[in-house]
Amino acid sequence: MTELAFLGIAEASRLIADRKLSPVELTEAYLRRIANLDSQLDSFVTLTADRARAEAKAAEAAIMASGPASRLHGIPYCLKDIFDTAGIRTTAMSKLLADNVPARDAHCQEKLAAAGGVLLGKNATWEFAHGGPSWDVLFPPARNPWDRTCSPAGSSSGSAAAVAAGFAPATLGSDTGGSIRGPAAACGIAGLKPTYGLVSRRGVIPNCFSHDHAGPLAWTTEDVAILLQIIAGHDPEDPGSAQVAIPDYSLAPTGDLKGLVIGVPTKWLQDEAPPAAATMAAFEAALDVCRGLGASVRPVTLPPLQQYDDSKKVIAVAELFTIHGADLRKRPELFGASLRYRIIAGSLVRAEDYIQAMRLRTDLARSLQAVMSTVDLLMLPTSEPAGKLEPVPPSSLFTRASFTTPFNVGGNPALSVCSGFDARGLPFSLQIVGKLFDEATVLRAGDAYEKATPWRDKRPAL
Amino acid sequence: MTDTPSDDEIVHLARQAGLILPAEYVPELIEAYGHVRRMIGRISTVRPHGDEPAHVFVPSVFLPGKSRS
Numbered sequence: 001m002t003e004l005a006f007l008g009i010a011e012a013s014r015l016i017a018d019r020k021l022s023p024v025e026l027t028e029a030y031l032r033r034i035a036n037l038d039s040q041l042d043s044f045v046t047l048t049a050d051r052a053r054a055e056a057k058a059a060e061a062a063i064m065a066s067g068p069a070s071r072l073h074g075i076p077y078c079l080k081d082i083f084d085t086a087g088i089r090t091t092a093m094s095k096l097l098a099d100n101v102p103a104r105d106a107h108c109q110e111k112l113a114a115a116g117g118v119l120l121g122k123n124a125t126w127e128f129a130h131g132g133p134s135w136d137v138l139f140p141p142a143r144n145p146w147d148r149t150c151s152p153a154g155s156s157s158g159s160a161a162a163v164a165a166g167f168a169p170a171t172l173g174s175d176t177g178g179s180i181r182g183p184a185a186a187c188g189i190a191g192l193k194p195t196y197g198l199v200s201r202r203g204v205i206p207n208c209f210s211h212d213h214a215g216p217l218a219w220t221t222e223d224v225a226i227l228l229q230i231i232a233g234h235d236p237e238d239p240g241s242a243q244v245a246i247p248d249y250s251l252a253p254t255g256d257l258k259g260l261v262i263g264v265p266t267k268w269l270q271d272e273a274p275p276a277a278a279t280m281a282a283f284e285a286a287l288d289v290c291r292g293l294g295a296s297v298r299p300v301t302l303p304p305l306q307q308y309d310d311s312k313k314v315i316a317v318a319e320l321f322t323i324h325g326a327d328l329r330k331r332p333e334l335f336g337a338s339l340r341y342r343i344i345a346g347s348l349v350r351a352e353d354y355i356q357a358m359r360l361r362t363d364l365a366r367s368l369q370a371v372m373s374t375v376d377l378l379m380l381p382t383s384e385p386a387g388k389l390e391p392v393p394p395s396s397l398f399t400r401a402s403f404t405t406p407f408n409v410g411g412n413p414a415l416s417v418c419s420g421f422d423a424r425g426l427p428f429s430l431q432i433v434g435k436l437f438d439e440a441t442v443l444r445a446g447d448a449y450e451k452a453t454p455w456r457d458k459r460p461a462l
Numbered sequence: 463m464t465d466t467p468s469d470d471e472i473v474h475l476a477r478q479a480g481l482i483l484p485a486e487y488v489p490e491l492i493e494a495y496g497h498v499r500r501m502i503g504r505i506s507t508v509r510p511h512g513d514e515p516a517h518v519f520v521p522s523v524f525l526p527g528k529s530r531s
Contacts, residue, residue: 210517239523310501317498329480332487340487345494347479348472353502358515360505365516398497 004029005166006459009223012169013071016063023063023074027056027118030076034120034167037462041165043142043158045081046089047121052076055118062116071226073116077170080159081122082129083109083214084203088119092128092205093137095334096327106203107238108172108214108231115230120168124158129174129207130320131339133157133389144186144386145460146426151389153186155179155207159217160187164460170227171217176207177312178383178404180215181416181431185382188418188427188455190224190446191217193404195437196411197242199228200235206323208316209240210358211408220456221417221446225249228439244437252440253447258294260445262287263375266299273305273401275381282428283381286419286449290379293448300375303367308406311364313398314349314357321346341394361409368410372435377445382416382429403431413439417446418455427455466499 004026007015015021031049038044059074068074079085082092084102091097105113113119124142126132132154133141142158144150145165152161156173160183163171173180175193184191192215199214206212216227229249235241264287269275275283287297320343321328324335328347332340372378380403407414412433419430430449434442450456467475469492476483476491483491 236526306504310505314498314501314505325481329482332483337490341490341494344481344483344487344491345498347476347481347491348495349498349502353506355515356502356505356507356509358517359509359513361516362514395493395497398494398501 005033007169008219009071009075009169009226010220012075013068013226016074017068023056023059023118024053026074027052027076030120030168037165038167040148040462041143041145041161042140043124043162043165043167044078044121045091045093045124045139045158048088048119052118052120059116059118068116070115070230072112072170072230074118075170076118076120076168077112078120078123078159078162078168079109079171080125080156080173082125082174082205083172085109085119085122088122090122090205091138093125093139094127095138098138102203104203107200107235109203111231123156123162123171126155126157127336127339128205128324129155129176129179131336131342131394133391134336134338135391137336141389143389145462146188146386147424149388150386150426151186153182153383153386156183156191156217160184160189160191163187163189163217163219165462166459169218169223172214172227172231173217174204174207175213175215175408176211176316177408178402180217181382181404181414184217184416185427185429186386189217189219190221190415190417191215192224192228192415192439192442193407193413194228194232194439195242195413197240198244198437198439199231200238200241202235202238208319210315210319211312213408221415221443221450222253224415225252225443242437247440249440249443252443254444255448255451256294257290257445257448260295260376260441262290262295262297263300263371263378264297265302265378265380267301268305268403269380273403276384278422279381279384279428282420283430286430287379289449289452290445293452298375300371300378302371302406303364305401305406307360308364308409309402311357311360312405312409314353315361317343317346318349318354321349338394342397364406365410368406368412369436372412376441378433380431382431385422385426385428407433412436413442415442415446417450419453420455421458
């Protein structure tokens, strides 16, 4: 049997259902690994070991009595430390919330708990899922398990690092401009930003209301699909929550991409923000794999990348200031320098500017959906492979082009999967974007690609 | 956007917004606002009067048990 900590949700679930694996044994394997190795990564900020042992024991008893209630029953998971957990400190990595203990679970946590999952603890993030990496906030930043001198990216940093390191098979993150997909890319795992409204944000500490998404991260796309099945669905307490039918995502994989048309935003990649040569070579190789699986590939033209960034960031800085203005006025010293820099100018954004940015968002979303109506998927790199973990100028938020933000602006589902390794051994990434609420096709493509390539066979060595 | 405001004007505007910062944070505000102004400058354009922003009010969302579909 594969080392327990590297089983993944799908395999562990099968073994638990067959009574060949005990949730208690599995949970202890993860807790041991975290205790022995997380000092290298700082991927957890709070460990809930006693609770996990109790939940695992209860799951084992229930499964022995009447079988598993879901594919997550008895499976450990963790949460980015911006998901409210009743009775468990939820800090968003900020000194402002150092003693914050929510009274109620986030909607997603309610669903995971109801499915019988075993909560291991809370993961490191960037401060309020926005400013980082930082060394002047409540906890140190997480590190990348493929190279501990490198960044796991942000803001779902600890979540992605923990899954890649085999500290948990499942976690949830949030994504406002790329905060699930960027860390998934940097750490070589699968991370999905679902369609806006598919997964409730209730109980997730907000970053930018109009662009916030919650979603799953796991080692494989198959495992991401299992998590999405559990957390997707309408929540009347989230005003952005959609009322749509939730398909059976386990039926999405077909093992091929026959008949699918993949669009590539070539102008972004060739003219506006050309990736490094090695990154483009990995991307072209991934497209060749997709062609081999039956897809056709053609160029598409989208509005300039910078327009997506400008629209999102003007909206974000205004919404961030609205959320944090009271604290910024009273106790600015409690913010990390990175986050403070990124929200402080929100005080000067006029209502007219905010609404103009929202008007531009309408145009950009329509343009994106028009292009999506001509293809089944878009593909492009998620980001460059991870760089060094070191302080970055906070202004980089405003100046760096992003391949992930356009799909927060449009609200489309977007998955990052591992697409190889660079000369240093750091992961390359492939971003797969779908039509609104068509997570099934995105998951089908990610799963087929992963199964046609060897990248899921290699784990970081700690 | 109008002419670039001076550093003193930026501090004044922030005060009007209720943000009275310790002196050590003022350079952050001035630099960050420069980036935000450039972004705002790029998105500003004359639009039709009826051009609705991306977020509009959907009252049904706020009925108990309802949301947009």
